[in-house]
Amino acid sequence: SxxxxxxxxxxxxxxxxxxxxxxxxxxGDKYACWYQQKPGQSPILVIYQTNKRPSxxxxxxxxxxxxxxxxxxxxxxxxxxxxxxxxxxxxxSVGVFGGGTKLTVL
Amino acid sequence: QVQLQxxxxxxxxPSETLSLTCSVSGGSMSGFYWNxxxxxxxxxxxxxxxxxxxxxxxxxxxxxxxxxxxxxxAKNQFSLRLTSVTVADTAIYYCSRAIALLGTKHFDLWxxxxxxxxSS
Numbered sequence: 001s002x003x004x005x006x007x008x009x010x011x012x013x014x015x016x017x018x019x020x021x022x023x024x025x026x027x028g029d030k031y032a033c034w035y036q037q038k039p040g041q042s043p044i045l046v047i048y049q050t051n052k053r054p055s056x057x058x059x060x061x062x063x064x065x066x067x068x069x070x071x072x073x074x075x076x077x078x079x080x081x082x083x084x085x086x087x088x089x090x091x092x093s094v095g096v097f098g099g100g101t102k103l104t105v106l
Numbered sequence: 107q108v109q110l111q112x113x114x115x116x117x118x119x120p121s122e123t124l125s126l127t128c129s130v131s132g133g134s135m136s137g138f139y140w141n142x143x144x145x146x147x148x149x150x151x152x153x154x155x156x157x158x159x160x161x162x163x164x165x166x167x168x169x170x171x172x173x174x175x176x177x178x179x180a181k182n183q184f185s186l187r188l189t190s191v192t193v194a195d196t197a198i199y200y201c202s203r204a205i206a207l208l209g210t211k212h213f214d215l216w217x218x219x220x221x222x223x224x225s226s
Contacts, residue, residue: 048212100150
């Protein structure tokens with residue numbers, strides 16, 4: 001079955017740039033999405049179609065793919081950005097999520 | 107705005123059948139994919155399956171034929187049925203709406219989730 005691999009944790013200082021990666025076989029041929037989840041809450045969509053932001057998501061969130069690795073970049077990271085981030089893609093019509101990355105802002 | 111709300115029993119015994127319903131309020135179900143996604147105690151998200159508003163379905167093969175997702179547009183609801191549950195099916199179950207664009211989909215709306223515990 002298809003797998004997406006994310007680092008378990010990423011730390012960043014406030015105001016700095018955070019980058020969370022997501023790797024998968026032939027991921028560059030697919031679209032990636034990113035979801036943010038805060039404790040006790042449902043996930044919310046922050047990036048879709050690899051690099052598009054839904055309305056209401058701050059411009060500091062951006063996405064890109066290079067080769068088989070997708071990346072979520074958060075510029076000027078704020079304390080409110082702390083949480084878990086999941087990448088997601090479709091493989092043969094099956095939805096697949098990465099294992100999640102815990103972003104700590106300290 | 108459109109809201110999703112899961113409902114169903116919070117506890118089951120092994121071998122029983124899990125039935126959950128997602129009520130969609132504030133909008134039409136037409137033109138969207140309606141999904142079930144679960145989150146295990148370890149935190150990982152797993153896509154279970156979806157039904158399109160036209161009735162076609164697709165499921166995660168990892169659930170080995172135990173899953174059925176159905177739709178009742180008249181009631182603005184869709185449902186999940188998972189048979190022969192085990193403790194490994196203990197999770198928070200989310201219903202979610204997906205939009206299809208350019209041959210892919212994204213989950214733009216999620217319910218609050220409902221905790222299901224399987225225990226003898």
